């Protein structure tokens with residue numbers, strides 16, 4: 001074998017329609033974990049719209065047994081087989097191709113293609129995993145009708161599933177059995193799936209809007225049979241929601257979900273057969289937290305919604321990934337907002353976007369929502385494609401209005417059903433259904449980087465006018481030195497001295513608009529908007545609901561922020577004013593800390609928090625968010641040079657000082673909220689637990705024995721994982737004998753449950769006490785941990801490197817060295833998981849010179865390895881470039 005070459009860059013500009021099309025695929029699997037035989041029969045035709053040329057089928061890590069053309073077995077001279085392709089020349093316009101390959105699921109640690117997870121055989125094909133099953137045109141614009149026959153030993157593999165409907169089955173005399181599945185909907189290979197195992201099935205049904213009855217099934221390892229209810233309920237909620245919100249009805253007689261323990265991502269929308277990471281589907285009150293319940297509901301929704309946004313209408317090529325992902329995230333966010341608290345959902349979505357996506361946009365991997373090149377597509381399942389993509393679709397909805405957006409998506413689904421299309425096609429449908437011109441809007445898809453929006457207000461007392469000046473710019477990103485102005489929808493409101501909403505009337509308008517919010521459209525680098533009939537000087541509430549994914553600069557002093565925190569009628573902006581106030585105060589204190597001054601928390605902040613606490617019964621979920629300080633990572637992103645130690649010290653100091661001053665309030669509120677009752681997943685109880693545990697986290701900074709007692713009591717009484725884990729997290733950050741005791745008894749109680757054991761690993765990974773890294777290293781030798789299991793890796797290594805900055809960035813560089821070693825080891829097993837872990841180095845150039853040098857050395861150590869996967873190679877080389 002030759003040494004692998006540096007991976008090729010693939011360009012959107014090189015896109016060509018496929019030379020050959022597949023009409024039908026008939027797959028036969030003789031399943032066995034050691035060696036599985038795959039026979040594929042393809043009815044193919046030359047694409048009349050194609051450029052001609054040879055047939056090139058993708059294939060990797062396959063053992064080719066035979067190739068048969070129109071019934072005639074081909075000799076090796078009649079095709080060309082490399083380690084990534086099977087090429088056949090001089091083919092007729094229509095032909096039948098039969099290919100037999102052999103694969104080894106047991107050897108598959110990359111978890112792409114067919115693999116063995118616990119007692120289950122399953123597949124993962126997106127994006128390019130199908131080529132590890134058989135030779136095939138493995139690209140999303142080749143759609144075919146699949147028929148799949150699975151054969152295996154019946155005792156070991158009693159359940160065998162694939163896409164579509166089961167159409168036949170039978171048994172052989174030797175104890176083997178077979179099942180045949182047919183999926184009538186043409187689909188690309190990335191949506192193919194199969195599952196085999198001895199699985200428990202929980203069943204239910206859903207009647208669609210046209211009265212069809214659909215069977216719903218969740219398949220899990222028998223030990224998890226008590227953890228299916230929540231996902232099943234979420235699925236029914238999602239099916240109903242998609243009918244109401246988007247007019248989308250399900251289109252098969254059966255919908256299946258399978259839970260597997262080894263999975264690279266969260267879940268996968270295979271047609272009719274969604275495969276889930278067990279952590280994203282299994283839940284019971286005793287083992288899953290409120291956050292888990294919430295996430296499961298949204299992921300079950302997300303995968304279900306893909307049935308239309310992704311499956312019925314799919315992507316032409318992988319540059320269009322956000323066509324399905326951005327839109328589907330926007331859909332799952334709306335689903336969660338409708339079923340829970342819309343205000344809290346928006347805050348959490350924006351908070352995550354700013355923490356993760358803004359950092360990506362500001363770093364070496366910055367790319368547009370529709371990228372124009374990549375080396376390894378697996379590296380582009382990013383927060384930019386998903387979360388920024390969702391923001392872009394949300395802006396389209398803002399521009400078209402609710403009804404107009406629905407008209408647009410109706411047109412999109414009707415026009416492109418059964419097709420593989422582009423983000424341009426999506427925007428065109430919204431445009432045409434609403435008579436909009438979205439040419440400039442398209443820059444959101446093509447330009448990377450987070451735009452910066454500056455706002456200035458000038459009040460003219462004599463004229464009674466307020467002139468709002470909006471300015472935009474966008475920093476350079478790799479390959480894009482200059483940016484054109486974006487079309488930015490800026491939602492604004494005006495607030496009077498008494499906190500009341502003021503009328504919104506622009507110059508030349510005869511009367512104010514209805515409502516307290518209106519959207520200004522910024523299209524130039526700079527524009528003025530003048531509001532009239534304002535006898536008093538108003539305060540501007542800008543970017544309400546975070547109407548565009550931009551960084552906002554607005555000169556506001558702490559007093560004004562405090563006023564907006566209390567009075568803005570937009571709940572998002574109330575929260576955001578509070579966050580800005582926190583950031584301003586924390587950054588000022590960090591500067592003091594750096595110059596060696598004594599730190600004092602401004603009274604204004606304490607007063608604000610006191611007011612929030614006194615008012616907490618109003619909206620407990622929002623209150624919990626309002627009380628939460630910005631994360632250390634987010635603070636780091638606000639500094640020219642991130643000072644890890646100062647951030648950690650100052651943030652801890654501020655939290656503790658607030659706890660000291662407001663102790664009585666925190667204690668009273670805790671007492672009031674701490675009620676022992678049966679667990680229920682509903683907005684009110686969720687909010688109550690969230691606020692209660694926020695109070696406890698403040699109280700625990702006091703390091704008083706009575707608070708530790710309180711925390712231990714909560715853990716002892718807890719009848720749900722939310723309260724138990726919240727307690728454990730806090731106890732683990734307090735040095736003392738109770739720490740080790742709590743960890744041990746938690747493990748004793750839950751060692752049989754993988755999802756809970758992962759939480760136990762994470763709690764230790766996030767400890768800010770010294771010795772955390774040493775502990776992590778020893779946990780890697782623990783029977784509970786395997787480097788082959790992505791959930792273990794993410795729970796321990798991933799959490800430490802991404803969410804424990806004060807330990808990961810230890811001065812001696814030990815955290816960096818550790819991560820580099822793990823990435824090198826992981827790359828041999830699972831390149832996708834290895835490449836993801838590199839993300840912890842994304843912002844390496846934003847730290848001081850010492851740390852930069854150490855991180856660079858760690859990255860270089862990885863880059864120096866000669867046999868890197870394309871996944872790791874692409875990211876390491878872009879980070880070092």
Ligand code: PHE
Pocket residue numbers: 124126127264265266267268269302303325381
């Ligand atoms: N398409 C999946 C989703 O977003 C994510 C995924 C990508 C899963 C690649 C596996 C592999 O729902």
Ligand code: ZN
Pocket residue numbers: 302306324325328
């Ligand atoms: Zn998705």
